Amino acid sequence: MTVLDHKDIRDAARIINDGGLVAMPTETVYGLAADATNDKAVAKIFEAKGRPQFNPLIIHVAGVEMARRYVELPPLAEKLMAEFWPGPLTLVLPRKQNSEISLLVSAGLDTIGVRTPKHELAQALIKATDRPLAAPSANRSGTISPTRAEHVKDGLGARVDMILDGGPCPVGVESTIVKIDGEDVTLLRPGGIAREEIEKRIGKPLAAGHGKIEAPGMMTSHYAPDAKMRLNAREQKDGEAFLGFGEIAGSGPASLNLSESGDLAEAAANLFAHLRALDDLAATHSLQTIAVAPVPMTALGEAINDRLVRAAAPRD
Ligand code: TXA
Numbered sequence: 001m002t003v004l005d006h007k008d009i010r011d012a013a014r015i016i017n018d019g020g021l022v023a024m025p026t027e028t029v030y031g032l033a034a035d036a037t038n039d040k041a042v043a044k045i046f047e048a049k050g051r052p053q054f055n056p057l058i059i060h061v062a063g064v065e066m067a068r069r070y071v072e073l074p075p076l077a078e079k080l081m082a083e084f085w086p087g088p089l090t091l092v093l094p095r096k097q098n099s100e101i102s103l104l105v106s107a108g109l110d111t112i113g114v115r116t117p118k119h120e121l122a123q124a125l126i127k128a129t130d131r132p133l134a135a136p137s138a139n140r141s142g143t144i145s146p147t148r149a150e151h152v153k154d155g156l157g158a159r160v161d162m163i164l165d166g167g168p169c170p171v172g173v174e175s176t177i178v179k180i181d182g183e184d185v186t187l188l189r190p191g192g193i194a195r196e197e198i199e200k201r202i203g204k205p206l207a208a209g210h211g212k213i214e215a216p217g218m219m220t221s222h223y224a225p226d227a228k229m230r231l232n233a234r235e236q237k238d239g240e241a242f243l244g245f246g247e248i249a250g251s252g253p254a255s256l257n258l259s260e261s262g263d264l265a266e267a268a269a270n271l272f273a274h275l276r277a278l279d280d281l282a283a284t285h286s287l288q289t290i291a292v293a294p295v296p297m298t299a300l301g302e303a304i305n306d307r308l309v310r311a312a313a314p315r316d
Pocket residue numbers: 026028029030031032055056057058088090092106109111112113117135136137138173174175177188214215216217218
C-alpha cells in the first residue's frame with residue numbers, strides 16, 4: 001500500500017476538493033491547506049487564522065511542472081528549483097496570465113509564492129487532490145508556528161476540518177522566501193535553506209528585502225509567546241525562564257536548551273516547540289520573561305534570530 005491509498009489521505013483529499021481546510025505536516029511547520037483555486041476555500045484560511053487579507057499566502061505544488069501552470073519561470077527560478085526542490089525554499093514569481101490561482105491568495109499582488117514541500121504526507125495530499133494547495137502556517141495569526149499536530153489542535157481546534165498527524169516537523173522553521181525578478185534575487189524571509197547555500201548556487205549575494213509588507217511573516221510582532229523575551233542573554237536572572245544554546249544554559253524547572261552541542265539545524269527543529277513549552281513553564285512558575293542565549297547568525301542561525309527578534313518585538 002502506498003501512502004496515496006492511506007485512508008487519512010483519501011479523507012483529507014475529499015475535504016480539500018469539497019472546499020474544506022486540512023492541517024498538513026510539511027518539513028518546515030504544519031500548514032493550513034485549502035484548494036488554492038477555490039476563492040471560498042481560500043477565504044476560510046484567512047478567517048480561521050484571523051489573518052489580515054493583505055498578507056498573501058504561498059501555494060504548494062507537486063513540482064516544477066505544476067508550478068509552470070501558475071507562474072512564469074525565468075532561468076534563475078529553474079536553477080533554484082532544480083537544486084532545492086522539494087525543500088524549504090519558496091520562490092515569489094510573476095503570476096501567469098489566466099492563472100487559475102484565486103486572487104485572494106496573492107492579496108492583489110501580481111506575484112505568487114510557490115514551493116514544493118519535502119514531506120511524504122504533504123506530497124501525497126497534493127497528488128491525491130491534484131490541486132495546488134494554499135497553506136500558511138497552521139496557527140492563529142501572530143502566534144508561535146506549529147511544529148506538532150498538538151500545536152495545531154491547541155491553536156485552531158474546530159476551525160480546521162481535519163489534522164493529518166505526521167509527528168514533529170524535521171526542519172522546524174518556515175521556508176526561505178526569495179523573490180525573483182529577471183536577474184534580481186531578493187531575500188524576503190530567511191528560513192530553512194541557508195542564505196549561503198542559495199548564494200553559492202546563484203554566484204552572487206542575495207539582495208536585501210526592503211521590509212515593507214511585501215514580505216509579511218514580516219510583520220514586526222509575530223511568533224509571540226505570552227511571556228516577555230530578553231535576547232542575547234549570557235546568564236539567567238532571577239525571575240527568568242531560560243532558552244539556552246550550546247554551553248550557555250540556564251537552570252531550574254523552566255530552562256531548556258535549543259541544542260546542547262550548538263548544532264543550528266537541531267536548534268531550528270526545537271525552536272517553536274521549546275518556546276511554547278517555556279511559555280507554559282513561565283506561566284506555571286510565575287516568571288515574567290524568557291531569556292534566550294545568543295545564537296550565531298550563520299546558516300540556519302539567520303532564520304532562528306529572525307523568529308526570535310519578532311517574538312521579542314513590542315506587541316500592539
Ligand atoms: O514553510 C513555509 O513556508 C510554511 C509551510 C506551511 O509551507 N508556510 C508559511 O506560510 O510559512 P505563511 O503564510 O505563514 O508565510 C508565507 C509568507 C508570508 O510572510 C507572506 O507575506 C509571504 O510568504 N508571501 C506570500 N506570497 C507572497 C508574494 N506574492 N510576495 C511577497 N511575499 C509573499
